[in-house]
Amino acid sequence: MPLDSKPIRADAPRKGKKTLIAGSRPKKKAVSRRHKDNLYGQIEETKFRRYIVHDLPRYRQYVEEGGAEIYSPAELDELEKAGVSDRLPPRATGYYLDLAKRSTAVRNLIKARPEEMDDLSGESDPSNQLKYSPTPGLLHKYELVLLYVVRACSSWCRYCYRSDFLTGKTGKDTASIHEIAEYIKGHNAKVESGEITDKPKIREGLLSGGDPMVLSNRNLFDYMNGLAEAGVEVIRIGTKELAFFPQRFDDRFFAMLDLFHELHPHVLVSFMVHFTHPDEFLKLDADGQVVRDGHGRALRNPVVEKSIKRLRSRPFVTLENQTPIIDSVNDDADTLLVLQQEMKRLGVNNHYFFQCREIEGHRAFAIPVERAWKLHAQSQAGLSGIERSRFALSTEAGKTELVSVIEGDERLRAIGGELGDALADGLVVFRLHRTPHEDRQNDLIIARRNPEALWITGYEDRILYDGRKPDTESKWGALLAALGPALMQAAE
Numbered sequence: 001m002p003l004d005s006k007p008i009r010a011d012a013p014r015k016g017k018k019t020l021i022a023g024s025r026p027k028k029k030a031v032s033r034r035h036k037d038n039l040y041g042q043i044e045e046t047k048f049r050r051y052i053v054h055d056l057p058r059y060r061q062y063v064e065e066g067g068a069e070i071y072s073p074a075e076l077d078e079l080e081k082a083g084v085s086d087r088l089p090p091r092a093t094g095y096y097l098d099l100a101k102r103s104t105a106v107r108n109l110i111k112a113r114p115e116e117m118d119d120l121s122g123e124s125d126p127s128n129q130l131k132y133s134p135t136p137g138l139l140h141k142y143e144l145v146l147l148y149v150v151r152a153c154s155s156w157c158r159y160c161y162r163s164d165f166l167t168g169k170t171g172k173d174t175a176s177i178h179e180i181a182e183y184i185k186g187h188n189a190k191v192e193s194g195e196i197t198d199k200p201k202i203r204e205g206l207l208s209g210g211d212p213m214v215l216s217n218r219n220l221f222d223y224m225n226g227l228a229e230a231g232v233e234v235i236r237i238g239t240k241e242l243a244f245f246p247q248r249f250d251d252r253f254f255a256m257l258d259l260f261h262e263l264h265p266h267v268l269v270s271f272m273v274h275f276t277h278p279d280e281f282l283k284l285d286a287d288g289q290v291v292r293d294g295h296g297r298a299l300r301n302p303v304v305e306k307s308i309k310r311l312r313s314r315p316f317v318t319l320e321n322q323t324p325i326i327d328s329v330n331d332d333a334d335t336l337l338v339l340q341q342e343m344k345r346l347g348v349n350n351h352y353f354f355q356c357r358e359i360e361g362h363r364a365f366a367i368p369v370e371r372a373w374k375l376h377a378q379s380q381a382g383l384s385g386i387e388r389s390r391f392a393l394s395t396e397a398g399k400t401e402l403v404s405v406i407e408g409d410e411r412l413r414a415i416g417g418e419l420g421d422a423l424a425d426g427l428v429v430f431r432l433h434r435t436p437h438e439d440r441q442n443d444l445i446i447a448r449r450n451p452e453a454l455w456i457t458g459y460e461d462r463i464l465y466d467g468r469k470p471d472t473e474s475k476w477g478a479l480l481a482a483l484g485p486a487l488m489q490a491a492e
């Protein structure tokens with residue numbers, strides 16, 4: 001579809017159907033902007049025409065009007081029969097659909113599958129996030145707080161672990177910056193006075209959702225300015241807009257970003273970008289092959305490269321990439337290697353590779369934990385020290401890094417009991433890389449291998465040492481039970 005054509009409205013209401021979900025609380029924008037007419041008058045907006053295609057009927061209309069076709073008519077019939085929109089309606093920009101037409105990996109990232117509905121087991125609230133939500137729209141686990149600022153993205157990844165928020169199924173609400181700022185100032189005051197001793201001061205704020213970059217410049221500025229005025233030192237913006245619609249990073253956005261820096265020169269702005277496959281930022285020909293220069297180096301998608309260069313030109317900005325490893329998208333060691341090499345060559349740091357979260361329907365796109373770890377480990381072998389990343393699970397206990405999978409030895413089964421089975425089958429070793437409990441930071445979780453496990457829940461009945469537990473006795477409890485017969489024999 002040409003860029004100047006009429007957009008298909010993603011928000012068009014359906015006749016006879018009214019759904020009320022969280023997010024309707026007044027955000028009191030007038031309070032944020034009171035006595036700041038001169039300031040907000042400097043922020044200009046662009047009315048972007050992303051041509052977001054949302055749900056299957058609108059996609060059929062989009063194709064009829066000349067849009068990129070990534071589903072056959074038979075596939076669309078199967079999706080409607082399966083009711084896939086009840087889990088997460090398909091959604092994408094015209095820009096990304098055109099890319100998906102040329103790239104199988106990109107296509108698999110946003111293309112809905114009927115099998116998503118075959119098994120809806122999983123967590124409705126991934127990692128029990130509501131447990132850490134002291135006020136609507138806020139998660140507080142570390143020295144960082146996360147704010148849900150918008151219930152939309154330009155496109156929807158099928159593996160999205162925020163699908164419950166996007167669809168409103170768990171009642172999570174969007175954040176009011178006034179409530180959040182008061183919470184941050186109140187919490188930090190209590191830490192300084194000694195009233196709170198089990199949590200550090202809040203130093204960072206992560207704008208998330210949804211994707212904050214679908215907000216208008218003024219609405220985005222509301223959140224950034226509010227966090228800075230509350231004393232936050234680092235503002236993270238979690239976004240996949242550089243992949244989904246890089247045109248969003250235009251002159252008016254950068255003018256707003258520079259204005260923010262002029263007001264808050266000591267605040268770092270870190271863009272937590274989300275590139276899942278090299279095809280999202282490399283230059284592809286009509287057949288989907290990477291275009292290379294005379295030295296064999298991959299060329300970049302010029303729109304993406306321009307936006308990244310403009311971000312990097314600002315010394316108060318950093319870029320960090322993080323993404324899960326997903327079936328039929330990037331579950332290949334060579335792909336992960338190229339992704340990390342080319343990200344660093346673009347000046348984007350490699351932050352995390354994640355295991356696909358245990359959301360409802362995750363079995364359609366997750367690969368086993370141990371296989372994902374192995375693919376990541378293989379990809380690290382060809383990387384320099386500054387190109388490397390971590391592989392982790394974002395669990396209720398915090399960022400849990402899988403650091404080793406130890407092969408077992410069948411001869412050790414002769415030891416007998418649960419310990420003999422564990423040593424024969426092999427072990428997995430997790431490390432609590434980031435945890436809300438200071439006394440457990442960097443502790444380990446050691447469990448018997450389970451090659452079929454898709455999440456840490458697949459190891460819960462196999463744990464020998466559990467660093468998530470609060471005291472030494474409980475951490476060693478499972479291993480002591482496994483050693484019980486041998487200890488009794490030794491005591492005799």
